[in-house]
Amino acid sequence: MDLPYLKIKGRSLLPVIQGGMGIGVSAHSLAGAVAAEGAVGTIASVELRRLHEDLMQHLRRLRDPAASAQANLTALDREIQEARRIAGKEGFIAVNVMHAISGYREHVLQAIRSGVNAVIVGAGLPLDLPTLAAEFPNVALIPILSEERGVQVVLRRWMRQKRLPDAIVIENPQFAGGHLGATRLEDVSDSRYGFAHVLPAIRKLFEELGLKADQIPLIAAGGISSFQKMRETFSLGGSGAQLGTPFAVTTEGDAHINFKRVLADAMPKDLVTFMSSAGLPARAVLTPWLRRYLGRERRLRACASPDHSQCPSQTECLVHCGFKDGHSSSGQFCIEAQLAAAQRGDVEHGLFFRGAGQLPFGQQIRSVRELFATLLGETAQTSVEECISRVAV
Numbered sequence: 066m067d068l069p070y071l072k073i074k075g076r077s078l079l080p081v082i083q084g085g086m087g088i089g090v091s092a093h094s095l096a097g098a099v100a101a102e103g104a105v106g107t108i109a110s111v112e113l114r115r116l117h118e119d120l121m122q123h124l125r126r127l128r129d130p131a132a133s134a135q136a137n138l139t140a141l142d143r144e145i146q147e148a149r150r151i152a153g154k155e156g157f158i159a160v161n162v163m164h165a166i167s168g169y170r171e172h173v174l175q176a177i178r179s180g181v182n183a184v185i186v187g188a189g190l191p192l193d194l195p196t197l198a199a200e201f202p203n204v205a206l207i208p209i210l211s212e213e214r215g216v217q218v219v220l221r222r223w224m225r226q227k228r229l230p231d232a233i234v235i236e237n238p239q240f241a242g243g244h245l246g247a248t249r250l251e252d253v254s255d256s257r258y259g260f261a262h263v264l265p266a267i268r269k270l271f272e273e274l275g276l277k278a279d280q281i282p283l284i285a286a287g288g289i290s291s292f293q294k295m296r297e298t299f300s301l302g303g304s305g306a307q308l309g310t311p312f313a314v315t316t317e318g319d320a321h322i323n324f325k326r327v328l329a330d331a332m333p334k335d336l337v338t339f340m341s342s343a344g345l346p347a348r349a350v351l352t353p354w355l356r357r358y359l360g361r362e363r364r365l366r367a368c369a370s371p372d373h374s375q376c377p378s379q380t381e382c383l384v385h386c387g388f389k390d391g392h393s394s395s396g397q398f399c400i401e402a403q404l405a406a407a408q409r410g411d412v413e414h415g416l417f418f419r420g421a422g423q424l425p426f427g428q429q430i431r432s433v434r435e436l437f438a439t440l441l442g443e444t445a446q447t448s449v450e451e452c453i454s455r456v457a458v
Contacts, residue, residue: 085161
């Protein structure tokens with residue numbers, strides 16, 4: 066079976082969205098390289114200030130949440146412009162914005178004003194996104210959801226705002242990395258999230274809502290890292306795949322080589338699922354910091370109290386943070402600090418998000434171009450241009 070192009074806003078793209086990975090794992094280098102190959106290259110908007118030393122030097126003197134928020138917007142614009150330089154004017158650049166961050170609205174508008182082709186929103190239901198982007202009809206809007214109930218809620222609300230998603234990413238929490246689409250740890254492996262169930266169910270929902278079966282592309286996310294998996298996705302009604310970890314470990318990935326080595330070397334037994342301070346289940350590699358934290362988690366959560374809570378980094382990056390707000394049901398750590406440590410290669414203190422699937426090249430660090438050759442069913446030596454020429458319109 067040949068793989069069709071992914072059609073978004075009149076563009077024909079390779080059927081791959083590179084997942085957004087926060088605090089500088091997917092910034093301009095990775096997103097630009099992916100977009101240059103003809104797929105969707107994605108910058109994660111959260112805490113990009115950490116990639117810009119001039120901004121960080123200024124902030125160290127202030128310790129002011131408002132200044133940090135503005136610095137993140139400045140950094141986001143810089144990253145988008147640099148990704149565009151790499152990808153060229155025809156490159157399809159997206160920005161992933163977490164609905165859970167305190168600067169959600171500002172990040173969406175900054176991304177649009179900085180010239181992105183698409184805004185992708187996860188970590189919450191972006192019910193207001195069409196209104197927020199109403200003045201920008203040419204920018205694609207793509208929510209990340211996990212099951213048909215969430216899709217139904219979003220579609221009905223968006224339809225009242227006279228706009229449909231330009232694509233929907235369907236994330237399977239059993240295999241995805243980072244923050245997962247389930248709300249409880251015990252639901253992460255629930256069969257209702259399986260693509261074999263969710264994709265046909267959403268196509269049926271489209272029919273019930275009076276939409277054409279292929280009107281909104283469905284992008285499967287989680288555990289897809291081979292041509293065979295891509296084929297299976299299309300056979301179930303998908304229109305493409307979103308991949309995070311396989312792109313994170315490419316040579317063009319924006320994180321430190323230590324970060325890539327931790328992800329590439331991790332075995333299935335090294336992966337754990339736990340509650341993030343964002344109040345969502347998350348999946349990561351069991352590195353030293355996470356092992357120590359999980360050993361103390363029960364005691365820390367028992368001590369959590371809204372009466373003794375504060376943001377230790379004074380960035381107020383999340384709307385709801387279990388650590389900052391003293392919510393015992395959520396993780397009790399500063400997620401921004403731990404993810405930033407991982408991005409800069411601090412194996413001892415970092416939190417290393419990773420998906421559960423096998424990597425295409427095992428423990429090898431290879432290029433974005435080689436990854437596309439594998440995903441499109443070609444050998445690593447075959448050029449992406451040859452692969453593209455074999456993709457059916």
